Amino acid sequence: MNRKSRLPSTPTSDEAAAPGRFLDGAAIRHLPFFSGFDAKVCDDIARAARVKRVPTGETIFAQGAVPDSVFMVLSGRFKAVQVTPEGGEVVVRLPSAGDLIGHVSVFSDTPYPATPVAVTESLILTWTPAAFTDLMLNHPQLSLAVIRNMGTYIQEAHARLREVSTEKVERRIAHAILRLAEQAGTPVKGGVEISFAITRQDIGLMTGATLHTVSRTLSAWERQGIIDGGRQHLVLRDAKALRRISEASTAPSRSR
Amino acid sequence: MNRKSRLPSTPTSDEAAAPGRFLDGAAIRHLPFFSGFDAKVCDDIARAARVKRVPTGETIFAQGAVPDSVFMVLSGRFKAVQVTPEGGEVVVRLPSAGDLIGHVSVFSDTPYPATPVAVTESLILTWTPAAFTDLMLNHPQLSLAVIRNMGTYIQEAHARLREVSTEKVERRIAHAILRLAEQAGTPVKGGVEISFAITRQDIGLMTGATLHTVSRTLSAWERQGIIDGGRQHLVLRDAKALRRISEASTAPSRSR
DNA sequence: CGTGGAGTTGAGTAACTTCAAGGATCGTGG
DNA sequence: CCACGATCCTTGAAGTTACTCAACTCCACG
Structure with a gap:
């Protein structure tokens, strides 16, 4: 805990809103x-x-x-x-x-x-x-x-x-990463970067999976060039491919 | 669909509120x-x-x-x-x-x-x-x-x-039934009855399980005298036992 | 340069699902 | 009133996913 993010903190109207001060x-x-x-x-x-x-x-x-x-x-x-x-x-x-x-x-x-x-x-x-x-x-x-x-x-x-109640883990992870990229992604050469430190554990906690499964899944995607991982670091390279996975009708199961 | 519930419909101030009429x-x-x-x-x-x-x-x-x-x-x-x-x-x-x-x-x-x-x-x-x-x-x-x-x-x-992301199916089903009994249970000799028609399928859809797993689980509980099942019908006989199951620290897993 | 958090990867296995088939119950229409 | 179709439920067997357990690597930071 208390680690400093390596990423630049997003400054938003800090000029107008200094800690402790009252605002307009x-x-x-x-x-x-x-x-x-x-x-x-x-x-x-x-x-x-x-x-x-x-x-x-x-x-x-x-x-x-x-x-x-x-x-x-x-x-x-x-x-x-x-x-x-x-x-x-x-x-x-x-x-x-x-x-x-x-x-x-x-x-x-x-x-x-x-x-x-x-x-x-x-x-x-x-x-x-x-x-x-x-x-x-x-x-x-x-x-x-x-x-x-x-x-x-x-x-x-x-x-x-x-x-979480109808989809398999791989697709849940895909959804989670797409959502992250959308909500907290900053464009970067060749992809979209998640703009804060996030661990495999965190992704697991968001998707109801273990960090092991998340790690394996991300590794596989990295090998396929879909993402680019690293320590507390994630760049989405091929959003289209990920979206395909997240929607894949791998689902032989109707109405679970 | 459109089947009539065998249970008495719960009449609530129907006198004052007839369909089509305006109210006070x-x-x-x-x-x-x-x-x-x-x-x-x-x-x-x-x-x-x-x-x-x-x-x-x-x-x-x-x-x-x-x-x-x-x-x-x-x-x-x-x-x-x-x-x-x-x-x-x-x-x-x-x-x-x-x-x-x-x-x-x-x-x-x-x-x-x-x-x-x-x-x-x-x-x-x-x-x-x-x-x-x-x-x-x-x-x-x-x-x-x-x-x-x-x-x-x-x-x-x-x-x-x-x-649904941290608990196993059995405990989720236990929770769901306890919640049902609490929200929609009517006291009955020797237990609490769920006051509307509910299928194993429905319970599955509420807990993220298949109707098969739900059926197996309920059958086991019925054998143990915890509940009393039937077609679209459910009576909770031993709430204490069910609560025990729902809280069972069968969890060898901390922090999934 | 060592320590600890983060990540990777393999092997074994438990928990559920899927597939399959049969039985029970209800409502309907002859 | 009984037969029939439609749901709903049950249970076995096989298959798979993803978890558990375990060992090892890689960094970042002090």
């Missing part, structure tokens, strides 16, 4: 979450927030803790890790700029269900539950945005649920 | 979703809704359709089935009284992601997207309730995601 709407208006918002509303929302820096490898809070804040990623990226009582782990999602964190727990008054770990130097916004609720009551736009945001989580979760 | 708040105030709501707000919400009857086996809409309404289950129960392009199926959730259906699609303006099939004679409320949005804008209470409701979906989805 300009610092957040560019986030997809706030697209279409009135400038005045953005101001109100930003003014109620505090900015906090989260270095790579650090957590925002621990799974099981009693919720005391709502968070939003301003820049950087996190992985939300959920641990089962028996010690099993899952990566449930990878929130990045504009994604809310902890809101579900705050509104349903349940313990935080996962631990968000920064996989890149990150900045987050924090609100007290009371302040955020006030904002929602005063700005119905905000409620709708929260609902939209939660809707995408639900669809993502259902999509992954469907994958 | 009294018809919906008892739903957990509206707990804590002002009577006047309930009136407003109810008056904007229409009631519709959905017989067992019928669907509300088809997966892939363009959303044109928001729905809420007033009484009865549905199963939301998602079909993959390759023909794989998953049951993503089992909405019952007070659960919203289709709202995610309406607010994110994406096609309905699953097909809700009534597994019991049911009544639903319907709103036009415009009407529902209006209600939310005028009654922030409603927005908060929607958010809370969506929060529980997310937590459920994540819990199942975790299960």
Whole structure:
């Protein structure tokens, strides 16, 4: 833990949003979450927030803790890790700029269900539950945005649920890498690079496979020139081939 | 399809809510979703809704359709089935009284992601997207309730995601049955009965297993007196034993 | 330059699925 | 009221996937 990413941290409006400082709407208006918002509303929302820096490898809070804040990623990226009582782990999602964190727990008054770990130097916004609720009551736009945001989580979760229960490991890994490239890929000569440190273990936790299986699969793909791997490092070279694998009707099984 | 459940349909305030009629708040105030709501707000919400009857086996809409309404289950129960392009199926959730259906699609303006099939004679409320949005804008209470409701979906989805990626089939089936008994169980002499018709296939679709594995597992449990099975029929006799199985640290694997 | 995290690879095996076939139960129509 | 078709369920046997166990390599960092 706490290793420094070798990749340049993604700087996003760091000028306007220094840790500890209070903000104005300009610092957040560019986030997809706030697209279409009135400038005045953005101001109100930003003014109620505090900015906090989260270095790579650090957590925002621990799974099981009693919720005391709502968070939003301003820049950087996190992985939300959920641990089962028996010690099993899952990566449930990878929130990045504009994604809310902890809101579900705050509104349903349940313990935080996962631990968000920064996989890149990150900045987050924090609100007290009371302040955020006030904002929602005063700005119905905000409620709708929260609902939209939660809707995408639900669809993502259902999509992954469907994958993990109907598809074989190889295809799940293919899907996961395509999604990573899409959500966190930076174009690079001859491919798309995943812009943060990710281990085989992480991919395993995202797909419900062991790191061994992931390693074997990636090795095979590397031999075929589809990807280019390395220590905590991944470049997608042939997206078309990977997409073919992810959709391969290798499926002799209808309606599992 | 279209078979009639042998079980008595659960009648819930049918007096107040006849199909086709318009409603007042009294018809919906008892739903957990509206707990804590002002009577006047309930009136407003109810008056904007229409009631519709959905017989067992019928669907509300088809997966892939363009959303044109928001729905809420007033009484009865549905199963939301998602079909993959390759023909794989998953049951993503089992909405019952007070659960919203289709709202995610309406607010994110994406096609309905699953097909809700009534597994019991049911009544639903319907709103036009415009009407529902209006209600939310005028009654922030409603927005908060929607958010809370969506929060529980997310937590459920994540819990199942975790299960299906870290646990073995037997334990997943145990969990599924415990959940069914909790959500849809009616006490009966010597156990708890699942109050709607459910097939081994359905349980398979909920747990990511084949109906064969489900059948074998249930047969074994029946021999041990833990459950009592039958055609589309299930009685949980020994919840304690099942809970033991669902938590069994048969797990030699830490951190998969 | 040694230590530990990350990755690779092989061999053996358990857990499920697939394939296959037969039996039970329900509703329907003659 | 019984026969028949359609589901649903059960169970065996064979096959495969992906996990477990284990050993070894490769870096990066101190």
